[in-house]
Amino acid sequence: MSALLSDADLNDFISPGLACVKPAQAAKVEKNPSLELEVGVESNEPEKVSISLQDCLACAGCITSSEEILLSKQSHTVFLEKWNELRSQDIRSLAVSIPPQCRLSLANYYSMDLSSFDRCFQNFMKTKFEAKYVVGTQIGRSISVSRMNATLKDKLPTASGPVLCSVCPGFVLYAEKTKPELLSRMLDVKSPQQITGSLLKQADPECYHLSVMPCFDKKLEASRDECDKEVDCVITPKEFVTMLRDQAVDFKSYMVDFDLSRELCPSGWDSDLHWLSNEGSSSGGYAYQYLLSLQASHAQSHIITVEGKNSDVTEYRLVSDDNQVLATSSKVYGFRNIQNLVRKLSQSASAKKRTIKVKKRGSEASRSGESTGRTNSSLLADPAKTEFVEVMACPSGCINGGGLLNEEQNASRRKLLAQDLSNAYSKIQSVNISDVADEYDNKLNSFNYKFRVVEPSTSLDVVTVGNTW
Template identity: 55%
Template sequence: MSSLLSESDLNDFISPGLACIKPTETTKEEPKAGNELEVGKESNDLEKVSISLQDCLACSGCITSSEEILLSRQSHTVFMEAWKNLPEDTLLAVSIPPQCRLSLAQYYGMTLGAFDNSFVSLMRNHFGARYVVGTQVGRNITIRQTNSELVERKQSQKTNSPALCAVCPGFVLYAEKTKPELVPYLLDVKSPQQITGSLLKEAAPHIYHLTVMPCFDKKLEASRKDGEGEVDCVITPRELVSMLQELQLDLRSFVSDVEDNSLIETCSPPGWDYRVHWASNEGSSSGGFAYQYILHQSKLYPDAEILTIEGKNSDIREYRLVDGTKTVASSSQLYGFRNIQNMVRKLTSSGASARNVKVLRKRASGGAQRTGTASLVADPTKTDFIEVMACPGGCINGGGLLNGEQNSTKRRALAKSLEAEYERSIPPVPLEESTGHDPRVYKYTFTAVEKSSDVVTVGNTW
């Protein structure tokens, strides 16, 4: 191996293409009458190309975003400018998911309870936020509507192909721009980020919604036309830390009595139980959508057992609901771009190779491990539903989290530590105890992006 290549150079994250390709339309003014023309000579002045966030969405060159991409509408500096100029009748609302809370708590050396208390106090007392919420209410709606669509899809028996979770914008952009054959597989239920934003916008006539998310791709998701207005600005934990450093603010100085949840309750919108929207659910730290589908189906088969089957690497896991000798429902988790590529090959071609796996007990209490399951093969492409995430390790290892410039081994070790803390510190709330029937259906509109032959090529470092 070359001495110039180190382990830190090898990773499984989706990066921008070597060239960013942006379709452009250039209009030239017609010469006015009476003007002199010099034949055979053209102006050397090149027209400046401005690349906006919407261009990234309309482009077919990059797979996804990264820190190198200039996001014109989504940054902490944009938020600061908007915050300073908020109209008097506009309220600030802030949302944050569990992955970001854990990452920031670890960075500041705080317990999760102390961080939550400090974060709400910071947003309320310094930035004047009216609402500061977790994203579990939105996630519960995503889970319920996902389960509903999956059951309807399974009952219709129109296809044996798995539905693909679409809450990861990195994967969605990859599918829309480079793998149009995957678009029909995408489940059109919106993510917790967008649903939380939509619910907050209903809490008052004028709301500015800032959300802290673990992934830079969430900025692009907030700018989709089918989600416009639900989120005004997305920043990552890295950007939040940078913003506080620029303001010379120490988050730890805002901590008060950790046992006192009165401020957290005060900053909850009407009808929102803080014990719900600051909680989580059973399943993976990326949302638990695959496991929640199996739990939902298990209510129809009280005597069935849930088998958890590990794949050839830690980023593949399958859940099977088995009633006697029959598999009545199945789902899987599949994280990381290498696994996504393998999934695409299998979905678009026939044949699958067997591999050795080991079966673990189901995560929830009461799960029994079946004997003689060592021969079972975890194959996400044969399941009803795949929880797909672009980042290896899922959202707990998102590119916007505070994992520093560590190599891949240290990053994964930190992600495992946060995963353990996720299960230990964030109480799961049963889905039926969250909210009642959803008055609205939250859906995306997915389309394959066609490449243009009239393009301007720009280097990926701007």
């Protein structure tokens, strides 16, 4: 995300941050304009670039006043006030959910292994806040992935170009505010945060649901009209640590050597299942899981990985035993890469599915060793030509969310920490998505977003500058 703006920057021209959503538009017209914006390459003579309000609305640095009001209802201070209110009324119905990215970040911060952190976190929420439920988000994620796969298979036959994942609220806000033409491409299946909240509300309609999430944009997601009854408050690991520090609480003093999972999960839930994970990326694995769902119907097929120009772009291909590309998906993380993808889609609105030429490339890749799962450096991922794209606004994905405890100022060290957490994430036991979804998704609930085009802001909707949340 771009660097925070200051009052001194408010003039007719604002220099964009290194990862600003708005790319620099050169005045010169190239003879062979490229469809891609090459990451990390800058002109020798920087030019002033006009950044409009619409360009900045998806950035973490600036939010509209209406969004600031919504965010003011999503903080650890609001949670504490509400908890004190519930306690004064002798209501014991707090439900807490936390995804693996936040668990790993907090475990790293407190120098604990993941299982020790989970026990400590459960005991802390039970003892300090008298929580009724303390759960992971894997059941909600399994339902989200399963429904997304089903919706994707229905949408693909009529899609012109890739279908886009919409579980990242930062990307959804970006599309609604600046790229409404993307909305028709986006799947409307809700994220694990919202589905987990819905399941908890089914278990106890009166419960107050606190969600610990890796990204500040998840607060705005919980405030959407179609989501506000599923999650009552969202805080990040940064806010969790601040809350404990303000109350002079020693988190490690709540360490226990016994598991409270069975006691703190809703009736009918597997006490271990919701703490697990699934195969794929550390942002949910949506792209990889799509191909896994198809692989069961193609005997002897296998999934290969093709790397992109940087580590935040990856393509997956489901390849048959005779080296034909059966299906494709990809993951695109970070707004700079998203901008490249959007530019390609805009310049090729009638993008078609892979042709025989692409299948030939897949065959050549297989002969060169890619069929064994290895990547071929002579090929580069091209998300704009895949069927499905897992889009996340944060570089490195959710494992590097803005609300996680990564205070490294050096970009390289931040990336290394995110990679360490991603490696730890991959060691969490995986579940079979379809098995979990079949057991816990009753198919009666509507887990869908209602996308809307956000009109350009007026003078009544001012921008808050430099708000870090």
